[in-house]
Amino acid sequence: MSPRRAIAATLAAAAAVATLPWLTSDFALSLALTCVMYAGLTVSWSMFSGVTNYLSLATAAFFGIGAYVTAWGLGTLPYALLVPTGGLVAAAFAALFGAAVLHLRGAYFAVITFGLGELVRHAITYFEKTYAHTVGRVIVDVPGSTAVFLTVLAVSAAAVVTALAVRASRFGLALAGIGSDEARAETLGVGARRTKVAGFALSAFFAGALGAAMAVRWTYIEPNSVFNPFIGFQTVLISMVGGAATIAGPLAASVVFSLLTEFLRLQFPYLFLMLLGALLIALVLYLPGGLASLAPAVRAWLARRAAGDARG
Amino acid sequence: MAETVVAATDVTVRFGGLVAVDHVSLEVARGELLGIIGPNGAGKTTFFHALSGVVRPTSGRLVVAGDDLTGRPAHVFARHGVARTFQTPRVFRDMTAEANVRFGLEFAGRGRPAGRDAFADARSILDFLGIGAAAGVPAGELTPARQRLLEIGMALGARPRVLLLDEVAAGLTEAEVESTAALIRRVRDELGIAVVWIEHAVRVLMRFVERVVVLHQGRKLADGTPGAVAADRDVVEAYLGEAVI
């Protein structure tokens, strides 16, 4: 699909999903919200980490920073303004941090980005205790669930559109070159450092904006809940299960995974994490390219069926 | 005098206690076809690393087209017109051959003139190299010999002033070495870019280049026309032996 058509399809799909608040129950809507949030988180994560192989575990940090922008700003600034602000603060933070650590690769980069989440969490806990004399913040005067859903949907749709545009751009080619052979890309004129910092910050923008948008879902915000490392791991896992080198893979996996998690949690409240773990191991072992690697087989099957239909 | 595209002055590269390149100076003129020879471990590849900014020299100066680039990163060298291949081909394996060439065109080569229509875009560069039929094939699936050609294409996409070729003819049959040499000469003749070519196939190299530099244990042992270098007693003793004469 050409980038233009893919973007048009994304917008059409987002418009269709936007009708959900008027069609479904509260329960289904909150489930859909989780799906849409992970779609945005995983697609923006893959945009940088999936393409460059710089495996970042900092999603929780950016998400948490965005959430705290809302926690601190709600009541002063309108919600619609806090969401992009949360994104910008997270992006600025990612740019500074990225400039310092993006020369590290592999496990070193993963570990240090994980450390970043912990660092920010403790820094905010300390700051709140010392200067605000509080552990958490009660959020009042929150927007309704429809407004939250539509906002999260808008951010996630923007993430997908951005990922599509980046992939088709010169910037995307530079990121792909860095993922394939960074030193070689340098010898062909790519300023790898600046490109990586820009990609990392762009990816962080969406995690931050989603954190800012989701914050109002909690009535009580404290560092331990919004800097939840689980969000970071879940983002990486879903992206990999979907196929982190693609856009459609993480998107599809977000929906499947969020629904599956919910189903398992309700059906097997005690066993669900174990089942989830087993499923992940099986996927990683037998489908290392992620769900996206099934696409050619599915296409071939559809083509065969279409041919069969035409004959019959 | 012809314009100098690259000037290395007293370049030294150390790896811990090992001096891989030892006070080497070299000026490459515009449109020159220069060969570098020397035994294994002489420091030829390391010298290329220094010339292309991949390795920062321990001491010495590097001037490209009049700008002092000493200590700058590799992409700055590339944007100033230094393009290279690697001894072990380093192509973007998952990208098609065409995308590999386009990569150079999009970054280092962006905004620089093509020189000739035969090098106008990725496709014509691949055609020039005789691998146009492989345009849509992922680079990782090409044979090593073709990956070497593709690397020349990636470098040409960068629209260089000087092209550094590190053993692009290694592992080829004699006939293939000949045709690669002819190709390299055409690149120089048609585009007027300087070519510095490292090769162990001394006999062929000597016939195609106008000037030869001999490196030995990191030092420059000789620098002159192929005839003069082949007759140089130090060179014969240290390296060539009976290989040429």
Ligand SMILES: Nc1ncnc2c1ncn2[C@@H]1O[C@H](COP(=O)(O)OP(=O)(O)OP(=O)(O)O)[C@@H](O)[C@H]1O
């Ligand atoms: N990254 C490195 N770290 C340490 N030593 C190195 C490194 N790269 C090269 N060397 C050493 O520097 C010396 C010069 O190596 P170099 O690869 O430049 O030689 P060369 O002339 O290209 O040899 P060949 O003809 O085998 O390709 C060798 O002794 C080599 O072992």
Ligand SMILES: [Mg+2]
């Ligand atoms: Mg070498």
